[in-house]
Amino acid sequence: MGSLSLKASASSTSLVAGRERSLIPVGMSTILPAAARRIRHLEQTLLAVLARGGYDEIILPMFEYLDVLAPGLEPELLEKCYQLVDRTTGRLMVLRPDATAQIARTVAMGMMGDRLPLRLCYRTSVFRYEREHAGRDREIFQVGAELIGVDGVTGDAEVLTLLLDCLSQVGLSSFKVAVGHVGFFTALLVRSGLSSEGQKRVEQAAARKDIPLLEELLAREGMARSTGRIILEVLELCGGPEVLSRGRKLVGRDKALLKPLDRLAQVYERLVSPGQESVLIDLGEFRGFEYYDGIVFDVFAPGIGAELGGGGRYDHLMGRFGRTAASSGFALDVDRVFRAIDLSVRPLPPDATVSKTGRRHSASSAPRRVRSRA
Numbered sequence: 495m496g497s498l499s500l501k502a503s504a505s506s507t508s509l510v511a512g513r514e515r516s517l518i519p520v521g522m523s524t525i526l527p528a529a530a531r532r533i534r535h536l537e538q539t540l541l542a543v544l545a546r547g548g549y550d551e552i553i554l555p556m557f558e559y560l561d562v563l564a565p566g567l568e569p570e571l572l573e574k575c576y577q578l579v580d581r582t583t584g585r586l587m588v589l590r591p592d593a594t595a596q597i598a599r600t601v602a603m604g605m606m607g608d609r610l611p612l613r614l615c616y617r618t619s620v621f622r623y624e625r626e627h628a629g630r631d632r633e634i635f636q637v638g639a640e641l642i643g644v645d646g647v648t649g650d651a652e653v654l655t656l657l658l659d660c661l662s663q664v665g666l667s668s669f670k671v672a673v674g675h676v677g678f679f680t681a682l683l684v685r686s687g688l689s690s691e692g693q694k695r696v697e698q699a700a701a702r703k704d705i706p707l708l709e710e711l712l713a714r715e716g717m718a719r720s721t722g723r724i725i726l727e728v729l730e731l732c733g734g735p736e737v738l739s740r741g742r743k744l745v746g747r748d749k750a751l752l753k754p755l756d757r758l759a760q761v762y763e764r765l766v767s768p769g770q771e772s773v774l775i776d777l778g779e780f781r782g783f784e785y786y787d788g789i790v791f792d793v794f795a796p797g798i799g800a801e802l803g804g805g806g807r808y809d810h811l812m813g814r815f816g817r818t819a820a821s822s823g824f825a826l827d828v829d830r831v832f833r834a835i836d837l838s839v840r841p842l843p844p845d846a847t848v849s850k851t852g853r854r855h856s857a858s859s860a861p862r863r864v865r866s867r868a
Contacts, residue, residue, distance in 0.1 A: 521624055521632030533635070536664060536832055537617050540637040543660045544615040549639050552614045554596045560586040565814040566595030568784045574622040589621040594785075594808065594823060597640050602815035610643030610819060630800075631829065638805070638825030642812070645820035647757065650789045650807060651764040653822045657805070658765070658772065661793065664831065667838045669795040669802070671772055672732060673761065674779025675754035676786050676806070678741070682728060682751060686721050700729060700780045729778035735762070737775040754788075761789055785811040793826070795834035802830045 518524060525533060541551060559580075564572060576589040590596065593616055606612060617637050624630040637660075641653050654673065661669050679700060683693045692715045699708040705726065712722040724744050731737045738759050745751035758775060765773045779790055788807030795802055805824025812819050 519632070521630070523631070523633065533828060533832060536835075537635075537637055537828060539664050540660050540826065541615060541617060543663045544637075544639050544656065547613070547639075547656050547659070549613040549615040549656075552597065552600070552616050554590065554593055554600075554616060554618055556590050556619075557587045558590065558596065558599075560588050563588065563595055563599060566598055566785070566811055567592060571622070574624070576621050576623060590618065591620055591622055593618050593620060593636060593638055593825065594640065595811070597642075597823075598808075598812045598821065599815045601642055601819070602812040602817040604817075612642040613639070614642070615639040635828040636803075636825045637828055638803075638823060640821065640823035642821045643819050644822070645809070647760045647764065649820060649822050650757075650761045653805065653824060654761065654765055654773075654789075654791065657791075657793070657803075657824050657826075660826065661772075661802075661831075665835055665838070666795060666831065669772060669793055669834070670774055671791055671793050672774050672776035672779050673758065673765075673789065673791045674776045675758050676780060676788060676790050678751060678754035678758075678777060679728065679780050681748075681754070682725060682745070685748065685751070686717060686725065688715055688717070696725075697780065700778065703729065703778065705729070731778060732774055732776040734775065735759075737777060738762075741777050757789065785814075789822070791824070795830075795838070797837040798830055798834050800830065801827075802834055803827050 545551075557578075560575070560577060567575070571591055575591045577586055578589075579585070580587050597614055597616070600606065601612060615638065618635075620634050620636060622632060622634070624632050639653070639656060641649055644652065654671070657671065661671075680697070683696060688696060692711065696708060696711050696715075699711060708726065708729070709722075712725065728741070728744065731740055738755055741755050742752065745755075762773065762775055779792060785808045786806040787810050790804070790806030792804035793802040803824060803826035805822070807820075807822040809820050810818070812821060
């Protein structure tokens with residue numbers, strides 16, 4: 495059954511006083527029985543892979559007190575939270591916006607004792623406000639894993655190997671995992687002499703790969719053209735070991751920039767085997783969540799115009815809740831993985847295009863859920 499047959503839109507709107515009225519909140523969905531069976535099978539397959547890797551499932555609360563979870567949430571994500579008042583206490587609560595922050599809070603506050611390392615996995619939904627015409631869901635179905643208490647290349651390689659195993663076991667035949675290091679690009683911006691506010695804006699533009707805006711911001715900061723060219727080139731460096739060679743040439747002997755490149759090289763060597771072409775080094779990989787502070791990665795597949803998921807190292811996140819521990823993990827967007835699998839077994843539309851990273855984008859990739867219409 496193709497993904498097109500899983501969408502039913504007849505009952506998503508009604509006419510009230512001659513005006514169309516949504517029956518389902520914008521960005522939310524009803525998953526019909528045929529799709530629900532396939533979604534549950536996909537989730538169970540992913541959880542089985544994680545269980546074989548020694549990861550224990552944790553079930554997280556749908557509501558959190560805002561003041562408790564807020565230290566683990568970035569300002570941009572806080573703005574997207576759905577808030578409500580606890581009728582019993584009068585305290586503000588939020589619908590779960592991020593599972594990683596919840597797990598960091600759970601472990602840091604001692605709810606799982608002092609034993610480390612911990613290997614945890616989850617199947618859950620996160621809720622984030624998106625503008626009505628942004629084309630993104632407000633409820634996101636996720637399956638993810640978190641490794642807490644394992645530092646260094648060993649931890650990075652374990653999480654990435656687990657991710658690759660998940661993608662292979664669900665039958666995804668074509669995908670790319672772009673691996674970068676937050677420390678490299680951050681150190682590059684620090685060396686460039688940007689103001690703190692300018693650095694923040696440049697990081698946000700880089701995370702979105704908004705090159706025109708990035709060029710404008712660099713010019714506005716009065717940056718030397720040679721420095722600006724290096725930053726712009728770095729964002730386009732993606733491929734194999736040659737990317738690391740070019741990166742080292744660009745930064746010279748700057749130890750703050752060579753250290754993350756060395757870490758990337760060590761992780762890449764552990765992941766790459768003969769004939770393996772799924773893992774790419776992407777020096778411009780810069781995830782939007784500020785709690786990442788080391789290796790980061792995103793997953794892409796042909797025909798899906800956004801990442802299927804991603805993750806990375808967030809050693810300092812737990813410290814925001816009172817206890818530090820080396821941590822790394824990832825989350826997969828079940829909806830996007832579902833659609834990528836569907837597309838992998840049927841021809842791609844002719845309007846799809848492929849970028850240098852193997853990311854293919856299409857204007858006609860179809861959703862498989864019952865959505866409300868504006």
